[in-house]
Amino acid sequence: MKLVTAVIKPFKLDDVKTALHDIGVAGMTIAEVQGHGRQRGHTEVYRGAEYVVDFVPKLRLELVVDDADSARVVAAIETAARTGQIGDGKVWTTPVDDLVRIRTGERGPDAI
Amino acid sequence: MKLVTAVIKPFKLDDVKTALHDIGVAGMTIAEVQGHGRQRGHTEVYRGAEYVVDFVPKLRLELVVDDADSARVVAAIETAARTGQIGDGKVWTTPVDDLVRIRTGERGPDAI
Amino acid sequence: MKLVTAVIKPFKLDDVKTALHDIGVAGMTIAEVQGHGRQRGHTEVYRGAEYVVDFVPKLRLELVVDDADSARVVAAIETAARTGQIGDGKVWTTPVDDLVRIRTGERGPDAI
Amino acid sequence: MLRRMRVDSGDTAWVLGSAALVLFMTPGLALFYSGMVRSKSVLSMLVQNLATIAVVSVVWAAFAYSLAFGPDAGGGLIGNLHFAGLAHANQPVPGLHLTVPPLAFASFQMMFAVITAALLTGTGADRMRFGGFLTFAALWVVVVYAPLAHWVFAPTGWLAQRGVLDFAGGNVVEIDSGASALALALVLGRRHGWPRDAMAPHSLPLTIVGAGILWFGWFGFNAGSALAANCLASQALIGTQLAACTGLLGWIVVERIRTGHATTLGAASGAVAGLVAITPACGFVNSVAAMLIGFAGGVVGVLAVGAKFRLGYDDSLDVVGVHGAGGVVGTLLVGLFATHHVNSAIGARGAFDGGGVHLVGEQALAVVVTIGWAFAMTWLVGQLVQQTIGLRVSEEIEIEGLDTVVHAESAYDFGNVRAGRIGR
Amino acid sequence: MLRRMRVDSGDTAWVLGSAALVLFMTPGLALFYSGMVRSKSVLSMLVQNLATIAVVSVVWAAFAYSLAFGPDAGGGLIGNLHFAGLAHANQPVPGLHLTVPPLAFASFQMMFAVITAALLTGTGADRMRFGGFLTFAALWVVVVYAPLAHWVFAPTGWLAQRGVLDFAGGNVVEIDSGASALALALVLGRRHGWPRDAMAPHSLPLTIVGAGILWFGWFGFNAGSALAANCLASQALIGTQLAACTGLLGWIVVERIRTGHATTLGAASGAVAGLVAITPACGFVNSVAAMLIGFAGGVVGVLAVGAKFRLGYDDSLDVVGVHGAGGVVGTLLVGLFATHHVNSAIGARGAFDGGGVHLVGEQALAVVVTIGWAFAMTWLVGQLVQQTIGLRVSEEIEIEGLDTVVHAESAYDFGNVRAGRIGR
Amino acid sequence: MLRRMRVDSGDTAWVLGSAALVLFMTPGLALFYSGMVRSKSVLSMLVQNLATIAVVSVVWAAFAYSLAFGPDAGGGLIGNLHFAGLAHANQPVPGLHLTVPPLAFASFQMMFAVITAALLTGTGADRMRFGGFLTFAALWVVVVYAPLAHWVFAPTGWLAQRGVLDFAGGNVVEIDSGASALALALVLGRRHGWPRDAMAPHSLPLTIVGAGILWFGWFGFNAGSALAANCLASQALIGTQLAACTGLLGWIVVERIRTGHATTLGAASGAVAGLVAITPACGFVNSVAAMLIGFAGGVVGVLAVGAKFRLGYDDSLDVVGVHGAGGVVGTLLVGLFATHHVNSAIGARGAFDGGGVHLVGEQALAVVVTIGWAFAMTWLVGQLVQQTIGLRVSEEIEIEGLDTVVHAESAYDFGNVRAGRIGR
């Protein structure tokens, strides 16, 4: 199995979720994160002092998927999350040794 | 070493923490996340309009553990987090190349 | 490629970010997390009842880096985040199979 | 001038206190509204309301007060500029026999103009330009509000002369803002994603802070409109309270039946709807009638807010449904329930007090006139601003959120990450 | 009727303003309480309070006011239904020589009934049924509150006739709510996880918003109880302020000694405890006595809130410890400190004003009667509701949280994830 | 004593209501300030303000009131202890011809002392010791505030005798707090990371809750200072409103020009700056002058807050820039705009009312005296506390945050992780 981790722009969540549903993937875990990279943060003003907020709100999606599915999942996320503007984010894949569904104790791909 | 990642129901945290303490594991890092899967979100009402919140609050636990411990850790989490109801969550295990304790610079299993 | 994950004390973020910039690393994703380990949480008082908050606020940094860079990145974080006090946190490294930049579709180290 | 009037200190204390209460309603409204928007446009809502207080107060002092309450310029249509700049504003308002200093009255009325304009921020949530709205508000208070206030509130106004009864602003404030909101919603167009996306409130506790302030302030609004601390003010106060209560109950009962849940936002909205409905009536009806009117306001309110989904206009925070509908309900029911037992000064009695349908007719006329005037003129003013300096931000800004882009601020920073550096 | 009374505009302004202030206290209480609960039942606390305002106000107007302040039906035990539906409510209350319109008095007293019932929401935090509590509140205000108000506040009531002194509700509001809260806590039972889990406040700033409103409103509560704007009201106001201050200091000093920390919640709680303690006393005692009474209230409060852990009842937000204990302290200390220098209208003087123990005895009697009555009757009413429609939600709902399950809302949505779609 | 005075119920209602309003300002200030600090020291700000209310009120009743308003002890420099402990406090204040009970006046003035001291918490944000500050505040109100109040507010004070005009506290409250804040900032030193780190507000909605309360309360502060419900109070009220509005506009216009953005915090700050500037003037100037003074306050405020970065003192929440600068602006402009058309009781007329430069000179003298006195004495008191019990926490505590370390509480807990156990 693979763990697909994607960092995306928050307002793209709905599109990504729909794209994943369309290829039959539903299970995922999402965290609100702050990104840092090429995309610059915005400037804020606080009683006349200006400062740059270096971090940009992003969402981080994690999906454990079957080896066979991982390329499709990555592709689906990629397409759905793309705006073409800087800061669209990343998707990376890492190996998973094992997975358990807590409710049933099922293991491996069955637990996805 | 292994990285054990668990997604659990929030109100089970105390039980899981206790179970882990019981097998001698204390170090972990926890994030508040939103889960999506078989468990349906709840319906909310906003001035007469009804909508479904698709995400369910979950906690995501991360523990770097010795290879030898990983099965026990997974089992402890599994048992403590189980309610038998849909949405109990997942536990997965991934390989870790290296670990450092920042305070001392210790490396590998000593740093756990 | 490697995924470097670091758990640090929140007020060290600025130092760590600067140290990483200095070695040419800018991209990272940050989450607010709660840590549990040797460092004890603080005691709070609620209308006369005292209780311990078992978790300590930490930041969790994630960086996908080139294999060649990973040791330098770990070292930079280690040095910048160290206070020598208990609770400084951990850095661990895990293998990454693949990485995509959503904006361009670039893959592998080029996408970092 | 003043020396010729009898100033009663108790009445003055009440009207000054009421003016303060009504002013407090606008920050209250800002909180009420800002809790209802998503976390990316919280501050835009707050600052639009604060700046509306500023702009409208200044315009009011400059000349809108005079247009509304100055000596009639002819036909009961508009006041002249005798009180412009609050000059001569220690002279009595023609036709009003006040026992309070005219400046106390001018202050009290200023706060009414302020909150009426501020209500419109709710319609434009998430997408309205800051400068554009302030320009709009300045024009609106002169073009739309001041004439209506003259017609209804000034004793020399043509609707007042016909015997239309509006104790505390059912027409001037509530229907006016509701009809104007509809026009503004049409000028602005829908939000990106509406009506598909839920756009749920980001902080209902903040909304309840605002609702509490509104409820509190409304005692000044309604009972202060007696312009004296007397039996009439007492009746207005208890009627206001009871209508808020039955409005709340009406709303959540309907909601419970329709969705299975009584909601917090529903309770607060129902209280506001009840308060809106009793606004024109509280000085003319008894306590039992007040309960019925409030209940009607709540029930009609919850039904009316659903209309926007069917009709397709994005009145974001339901100014039409709550203020417009509630104001119509209250204004019409005055025609039924007004009684000289409560207020011996009224010209015509309500239907249930033996007055026949005459008063109902006058009230209905006022409703039609107010809706027509407010809708048409607001649409014109809105288009004018839209076509010149612009009234709506770009879609890009709307998606990103007004707070960071327009106001360069974020509402909240609870965490440990955002901190920036100054001067780097 | 009214024409036979002398209505003083200054007194009326003060009482109407005070009625508004006291109403404002209940949204304030809602915020005070809702900040103290966990984030999953914030809205349940808010909406329970809002709906309590509605239900109690309507019941009050319908007949509870008449039971409390109507012409005595016999023996000083209860009023008759002469004022039911606020009919004849512009007639004077028997025995009260008011200079304000009776409806101003009725409004003012309505707000007292509202907040007393609302206090009980604090006891049932996190687990109380919405509909069940509203039913309970409606019954409670008739069965428990109205008789007590008659006994103590109505000049014809039997405790008032004996010379019991209760300026602004030490018995009727504070001890009453405290003893009722104890009974309700027993009926409801403990929360899941109590007393092991900390159940810490989710937003202390929200609690302080509420505390500020309560403090502010309490001036209306206490100084408004003079029912006139005069020297007595002034003494009541400054005594109220001083007692809030010393209550705050008393609480945090004890807390600092016991835990090493002075807390924000402690400061707010101490201010409330001081305000509670001075409530029965502020119109009878001088400023120095007010400071002592407030201090006693704060010290006793902080000690009393710990009792629930020892005794094992889950009075979640400490209505017993703060209102019950503080009310007893204040009521008894009136027996010592009441002086005719402050209030020449009192029958018996306090011990320190040369009155011996007579007044202390009467006050103690009132305490015992109030505790006994409120506890017993509330227990009965609570059981009645519990056994019929139910007063407590299931454990499943309690764990999940009342907000999402019962009210289908979430208090906060600061992030970017939750957004749903309408009509999918 | 009291019987010899004519107590007017309307005036009393207004002054009691105003006292309540001014008290409400301090919780409002606490919220205003606490929204502006980072999430780790929110509660420290709240509890410092609450405890300041307590300490200052008690000190005020104990003797500061007497020092300020007691019979002059000689030379117009200080009052004697005749009113200490509020003994004889139902006797009239020498030189004041009040129509309200002296205790109403004492209450009203108590709230002024409270908020002036509370303003200083803003300077010490994030790093001030709790106990140290309370000690400081107790000393400060006696050593710094009470003498100034005597000089300016008591008719027998030496500055009052010279004809210095300060209607509601431009010197006594605003310049006083501003100059004291500067001294305190120097005694405390800079925060860790200042001025490099942004230290942005953690919750601007909370700040706006506070700003709304401040604005509302300021009507009591300013119009209440007429000490009667009359024409003068009405003028003060409308002038206060207009100055708040133009202050808001002045601030955001400058901000827009300088940074391209009008901010929410800027709007709130500008309103406060306008309110500050009109405070000394509102009972002496007409509405147009009030608008100009408010505008000047806003513009000077936004320029002044930048000064700390250039001069290098860390006045964390800008007490110097907003209150100090605004107070100076308003006090001096009284010299220009004061007119006997508004207030026939004034000795000298302003320059534009044909009074020449005399009044300007007196006002300038008052400014210089106030700044000198407040700065010097506060520095001494601050050093005294700093060197003895300490006024600043350790750097370790400062970095960790005052809330958890000093007060053992966290402001917020929105999540599902923190829950602890009791008694483990």
Ligand SMILES: Nc1ncnc2c1ncn2[C@@H]1O[C@H](COP(=O)(O)OP(=O)(O)O)[C@@H](O)[C@H]1O
């Ligand atoms: N090397 C990295 N490791 C982890 N996350 C990264 C990395 N680089 C970028 N990110 C995440 O991806 C987001 C987008 O990256 P950015 O460089 O701004 O734009 P783009 O991916 O379009 O070039 C960042 O905000 C950050 O959250």
Ligand SMILES: Nc1ncnc2c1ncn2[C@@H]1O[C@H](COP(=O)(O)OP(=O)(O)O)[C@@H](O)[C@H]1O
């Ligand atoms: N494939 C997956 N990858 C990552 N997280 C998952 C995946 N599937 C489920 N989850 C997480 O586990 C939680 C529970 O999953 P769900 O399908 O609802 O119930 P169950 O595990 O009992 O079948 C989800 O809310 C989500 O956080």
Ligand SMILES: Nc1ncnc2c1ncn2[C@@H]1O[C@H](COP(=O)(O)OP(=O)(O)O)[C@@H](O)[C@H]1O
């Ligand atoms: N085994 C682990 N797995 C994951 N995170 C850990 C682990 N051990 C510690 N942590 C994280 O590191 C933080 C610091 O660890 P702690 O044991 O308190 O101090 P130190 O690393 O200085 O010995 C913890 O708060 C937690 O977030």
